[in-house]
Amino acid sequence: MKVILLNGSPHQKGCTYTALHEIQNVLTQQEIDTEIFDIGTKPVGGCIACGYCYKNSKCYMEDRVNEFVKKADSADGFVFGSPVYYASANGSLVSFLDRVFQSGGQSMRGKPGTAIVSCRRGGSTAALDSLNKYFAYNNMPVVSSQYWNMVHGNSPDEVKQDLEGLQIMRTLGNNMAWLLKCIQLGKENGIELPQAEPWQRTNFIR
Ligand SMILES: Cc1cc2nc3c(=O)[nH]c(=O)nc-3n(C[C@H](O)[C@H](O)[C@H](O)COP(=O)(O)O)c2cc1C
Structure with missing residues (x-):
């Protein structure tokens, strides 16, 4: 079993990474x-x-989005991490995830997901809400913790002082592991994902 932890920060070893690493x-x-x-x-x-992904099952733009979708196919669970920017998720991560889900959401359907955010002070729950919407759109069980999934700090050292935040991350990791093992056991005992109905699309034009 494998979990991909997506670091949505430009800092490879910053605050978001510190939480993901826990x-x-x-x-x-x-x-x-x-x-x-x-x-x-x-x-x-x-x-x-542009609609390219509907016919080709990948994004027209050859960058890390397609790379991620390829890896997602063989992964079993996902953690999306973001720094809070202007009380929301990092704009680059939002662009990244919009294209991941538009072109490759199928490879994540039915697999557990969870989001975590890192902030200096405020806007964490709004950022979390925006990230959780990707899972809810795509038949993905959302893994929770003992509190909302956030750490506080403006540097990795400050995040390491957020003892409650780090505990929330550890609980989340254990809950993710527990759910993955339950799903695996279910599969071994013949419990499959429900068959999806053809999508009934209704646009509100009246
Ligand atoms: C453009 C920008 C906007 C930010 N907006 C917020 C904000 O709205 N609320 C907040 O608490 N911190 C804000 N921050 C601070 C970061 O969220 C915080 O330092 C975060 O922990 C950095 O994570 P990283 O080291 O993984 O990049 C902002 C930082 C930047 C660069």
């Missing part, structure tokens, strides 16, 4: 493979609604 340690203790995937510092373009 989850990663717990997953490793639980014998679950992990990979931290950085969105990096190159500009991430947003979805241009």
Whole structure:
């Protein structure tokens, strides 16, 4: 079993990473493979609604989005991490995830997901809400913790002083491991994902 931890910060070893790393340690203790995937510092373009992905099952733009979707196929669970920017998730991460879900959401359907945020002071719950919407849109069980998934700090050292925040991350890692093991056991006993109905699309035109 494998979990991909997506670091939505431009800082490879910053505050968001510090929180993700706490989850990663717990997953490793639980014998679950992990990979931290950085969105990096190159500009991430947003979805241009060209429809290329409907026919080709990938984004027209060959960048880390397609790389992520390929890896997502063989992963079993996901943690999306973001620094809070202007009381929301990092704009680059939002662009990244819009394109991931538009072009490759199928590879994540039915797999557990969770989001964590890192902030200096405020806007954390609004940022979390925006990230949780990706899972809810895509038939993904959302993993929770003992409190909302956030750490506070403006540097990794400050995050390390947020003892409650780090405990929330560890609880989250254990809950993710528990759910993955339950799903695995279910599969071994013939419990499959429900068959999806053809999508009934209703646009509100009246
Ligand atoms: C453009 C920008 C906007 C930010 N907006 C907020 C904010 O709204 N609320 C907040 O508490 N911190 C804000 N911060 C601070 C970061 O969220 C915080 O330092 C975070 O822990 C950095 O994580 P990182 O080291 O993984 O990049 C902002 C930082 C930047 C660069």
